[in-house]
Amino acid sequence: MPPADEVTHPGLPDTVRRVLAVLAGAGHEVALVGGSVRDLGGGDAGSIDNWDVATSARPEQVAPLFAEAVWQNRFGTVTIVGPSPVEVTSYRTEGGYSDRRRPNEVRFGASLEEDLGRRDFTINAVAWVPTDLDAGRGRVVDPFGGWADMEARLLRTVGEPRERFGEDALRLVRAARFAGRFGLAIEPATEAALRELAPTVAAVSPERIRDELVRILAAEVPSRAIRVLEHVGLLTPILPEVAALRGVPQAKLAPGDALDHTLAAVDAVPRDEHASVRIGALLHDIGKAATLADGHFIGHERVGAELAAEVLGRLRVPGWEAARIIHAVRHHMYAYDETWTDAAVRRFIRRLEPIGTTVLFALRRADNAASGVGTSGKANQADLERRLHLELERQPDLLLRSRLAIDGHDLQRELGIDPGPRIGHVLDRLMERVVDDPSLNERSVLLRLAVEVAAER
Numbered sequence: 001m002p003p004a005d006e007v008t009h010p011g012l013p014d015t016v017r018r019v020l021a022v023l024a025g026a027g028h029e030v031a032l033v034g035g036s037v038r039d040l041g042g043g044d045a046g047s048i049d050n051w052d053v054a055t056s057a058r059p060e061q062v063a064p065l066f067a068e069a070v071w072q073n074r075f076g077t078v079t080i081v082g083p084s085p086v087e088v089t090s091y092r093t094e095g096g097y098s099d100r101r102r103p104n105e106v107r108f109g110a111s112l113e114e115d116l117g118r119r120d121f122t123i124n125a126v127a128w129v130p131t132d133l134d135a136g137r138g139r140v141v142d143p144f145g146g147w148a149d150m151e152a153r154l155l156r157t158v159g160e161p162r163e164r165f166g167e168d169a170l171r172l173v174r175a176a177r178f179a180g181r182f183g184l185a186i187e188p189a190t191e192a193a194l195r196e197l198a199p200t201v202a203a204v205s206p207e208r209i210r211d212e213l214v215r216i217l218a219a220e221v222p223s224r225a226i227r228v229l230e231h232v233g234l235l236t237p238i239l240p241e242v243a244a245l246r247g248v249p250q251a252k253l254a255p256g257d258a259l260d261h262t263l264a265a266v267d268a269v270p271r272d273e274h275a276s277v278r279i280g281a282l283l284h285d286i287g288k289a290a291t292l293a294d295g296h297f298i299g300h301e302r303v304g305a306e307l308a309a310e311v312l313g314r315l316r317v318p319g320w321e322a323a324r325i326i327h328a329v330r331h332h333m334y335a336y337d338e339t340w341t342d343a344a345v346r347r348f349i350r351r352l353e354p355i356g357t358t359v360l361f362a363l364r365r366a367d368n369a370a371s372g373v374g375t376s377g378k379a380n381q382a383d384l385e386r387r388l389h390l391e392l393e394r395q396p397d398l399l400l401r402s403r404l405a406i407d408g409h410d411l412q413r414e415l416g417i418d419p420g421p422r423i424g425h426v427l428d429r430l431m432e433r434v435v436d437d438p439s440l441n442e443r444s445v446l447l448r449l450a451v452e453v454a455a456e457r
Contacts, residue, residue: 091114155182199237210317
């Protein structure tokens with residue numbers, strides 16, 4: 001969209017419109033800034049999940065105007081919570097970034113143009129100042145040519161690239177995200193700085209790297225940003241296990257190498273799947289580089305699960321989410337065929353509980369798509385999912401040890417078995433028998449069987 005004196009955005013959420021109106025009504029300058037302006041102008045309003053407002057008001061003037069305001073930090077950000085949360089930041093300039101993340105000094109009282117001048121990329125340094133909120137009209141403030149860069153499909157820093165990236169090394173990863181998401185070429189000086197400063201990304205906290213990777217993986221085509229990371233030398237310091245897949249041969253059905261296959265699997269995951277699935281797709285084959293021997297991968301899923309655990313721990317991924325991803329990586333090479341008995345399906349279910357199959361099956365479907373698996377392979381996976389669903393409908397209580405008709409206390413009390421690992425062994429064996437034949441799940445029958453199992457040595 002070319003710059004114009006006035007641009008109309010009639011579809012602003014009510015929360016955003018109210019924040020702008022209240023601040024303007026209190027006599028303060030106010031503007032939409034950052035990604036929301038970029039996405040509104042680019043026709044990508046549906047992707048906006050956060051709204052940023054800049055204002056001449058200081059934070060102590062902003063917070064009292066809104067009952068739902070939360071004053072977050074010393075950098076002048078007040079969040080107005082609601083269905084469409086709005087972050088309100090006072091116009092400011094910044095000085096010094098000794099920790100490569102936060103400014104050493106924040107000075108309020110700047111102009112809007114000065115405030116835009118501290119931002120990372122020109123496409124994010126555009127503001128929309130409302131002139132008639134009822135009609136959704138406002139004027140564009142674009143001192144660094146961000147609109148022109150979006151039209152030219154160009155990513156460029158505000159000011160000197162090394163200075164911008166030196167202030168916060170996470171901007172290196174953000175550059176790849178924006179270039180991939182919007183299909184932008186990177187301006188030569190900006191790309192040169194990316195390559196030169198790529199090693200400094202090691203100073204960024206794992207949590208911030210994780211969050212940026214999740215944003216990359218949420219894109220419509222995540223592989224574009226990951227290829228940019230590789231192209232400028234950022235993939236190795238961030239995810240060396242993934243970068244190591246370059247040059248590792250892939251199965252004959254899929255084009256390219258193991259990294260190309262991995263990126264195709266990531267792209268094949270539907271956007272409405274949980275982020276865990278795309279993370280799993282990114283990591284599902286990282287064991288291949290370590291297990292290639294004589295043209296074959298020996299146990300790559302087991303080694304991959306161990307490596308995935310290291311990666312997810314390094315990135316501080318929450319334990320419950322990491323467990324689902326590791327589980328999917330470990331088991332994604334299962335081989336189902338229609339000759340499986342119902343008991344075999346039940347054993348498969350039990351082997352995958354309690355973590356379950358949601359992430360695993362979504363990963364397998366993406367892996368199949370990336371591997372060029374045809375109609376018969378898709379039908380095979382669909383048949384397994386159908387049969388699994390039927391078994392869960394028939395007897396969900398039989399899939400967990402806690403649903404046996406007896407428990408460890410019964411074994412101690414009725415059979416005199418001492419507490420310890422032996423109790424667990426007997427219960428496991430009984431569960432196997434019940435999975436094969438659900439009719440055995442009767443107290444008297446299980447106690448009789450327990451005597452036989454306990455006698456086995």
